[in-house]
Amino acid sequence: MSKVLEVGEITDVVTEFGTELHAEIVRVFCPACSEEFIGTKRAAGGFVAGHAAFHDHENRMDVILSNMGGT
Numbered sequence: 001m002s003k004v005l006e007v008g009e010i011t012d013v014v015t016e017f018g019t020e021l022h023a024e025i026v027r028v029f030c031p032a033c034s035e036e037f038i039g040t041k042r043a044a045g046g047f048v049a050g051h052a053a054f055h056d057h058e059n060r061m062d063v064i065l066s067n068m069g070g071t
């Protein structure tokens with residue numbers, strides 16, 4: 001996938017897993033770190049879930065560290 005995708009575009013996307021037909025290109029934003037992602041909804045879901053898991057992990061590490069008397 002080397003073509004630059006435009007938000008709102010409906011396109012067919014070939015990935016290593018298969019071909020997504022009529023996939024809408026969306027833009028999503030992570031409120032925790034302000035990273036943004038442009039891609040298919042499927043990929044955007046992975047971005048959102050990945051960031052949620054990552055930031056949740058970071059928060060948990062902070063709580064564990066502070067409970068141990070660290071920063």
Ligand SMILES: [Zn+2]
Pocket residue numbers: 030031032033034035051052055
């Ligand atoms: Zn994030």
